[in-house]
Amino acid sequence: MYKNGPACSPLNPFYPAAAFTRDQRGCSVRDHADSKRAVSVASAGGQQFIVHTDTTRARVMAAEWGYSPTNGPDVWARLFPQAGGARQSPVDICTSIASSDSNLEMKKLTFAYESQSDLRILNTGHGWKVEAPQSGSRLEGGPLGEDIYQLEQFHCHWGETSAEGSEHTVDGRAYAGELHLVHWNTTKYQSFAEAAQHPDGLAVLGVFFDVGNESNDEIEKIVSTLSEIKFKGQFTDIPDVIDPTTFLPSGLGYWTYLGSLTTPPCNECVIWIVYKEPITVTEEQLVQFRCLSACSGEAEEFIVKNYRPPQPLGNRALRECNAA
Numbered sequence: 001m002y003k004n005g006p007a008c009s010p011l012n013p014f015y016p017a018a019a020f021t022r023d024q025r026g027c028s029v030r031d032h033a034d035s036k037r038a039v040s041v042a043s044a045g046g047q048q049f050i051v052h053t054d055t056t057r058a059r060v061m062a063a064e065w066g067y068s069p070t071n072g073p074d075v076w077a078r079l080f081p082q083a084g085g086a087r088q089s090p091v092d093i094c095t096s097i098a099s100s101d102s103n104l105e106m107k108k109l110t111f112a113y114e115s116q117s118d119l120r121i122l123n124t125g126h127g128w129k130v131e132a133p134q135s136g137s138r139l140e141g142g143p144l145g146e147d148i149y150q151l152e153q154f155h156c157h158w159g160e161t162s163a164e165g166s167e168h169t170v171d172g173r174a175y176a177g178e179l180h181l182v183h184w185n186t187t188k189y190q191s192f193a194e195a196a197q198h199p200d201g202l203a204v205l206g207v208f209f210d211v212g213n214e215s216n217d218e219i220e221k222i223v224s225t226l227s228e229i230k231f232k233g234q235f236t237d238i239p240d241v242i243d244p245t246t247f248l249p250s251g252l253g254y255w256t257y258l259g260s261l262t263t264p265p266c267n268e269c270v271i272w273i274v275y276k277e278p279i280t281v282t283e284e285q286l287v288q289f290r291c292l293s294a295c296s297g298e299a300e301e302f303i304v305k306n307y308r309p310p311q312p313l314g315n316r317a318l319r320e321c322n323a324a
């Protein structure tokens, strides 16, 4: 997945890179003189890393989890047991088994967001993420019962080419990318972290990307900041006013099911709401996403692919709301 990246637009060059603080772990394999040192590095920062040892030198693969064959979705469950559970996301949305639910249409899903400037965007090493804690926002109705959810952050998933990139698929078809607006249940829980430990703790809106000629203006506000967060750990504030409402499609039909975070530790805490209608972005905007680096510097490892493939739906209910 991470490999020599695409040619970045000369109109939006990433070089010279802004100053950055190098992550001590870096992204490449580091050799250490003895295994004791390796163990201490592996436990630093309270995060879990994949530790390899051999007979002569201890090695720490500081890549943590990722999307490559050695640390990607196929091996996440070894370090994060919940990733092997029965309520995992994403899933393939098989439209023929989705059950229409009139309750969803009677109790309409509604949202109210604030327009904000100076939202912080950061390079997580797995993609970009915008921190948007909005105490005045509300997502409610539809599959959310009587509870009110509040926006916390949003981010995207994409692929090496625009023939892939979405996490959910529809009848086996992938879209070019998928935006996730992540909310937490403020009716029952005191914090995002607490909510993420409960089966009704989070609600995520998923919006598919189609590639077209029309540049998405709101996505462009994100793209315009990416040159400042090329490397993992970098962050900046988005000067433009962002209104999350403008990320949503005009068609309000959606599918919903009970699932999980799609990144480790893959907590099974998400009520998923995936919009049927995609929004349009340009190929150039996706190219700029793929120019982000998975590393804090040095290595040219681009985040060209950051989606988890579909997991088994099992016996979970898949419902749909056909609101226009």
Ligand SMILES: [Zn+2]
Pocket (backbone or CB within 6 Å): 155, 156, 157, 180, 262
């Ligand atoms: Zn996501």
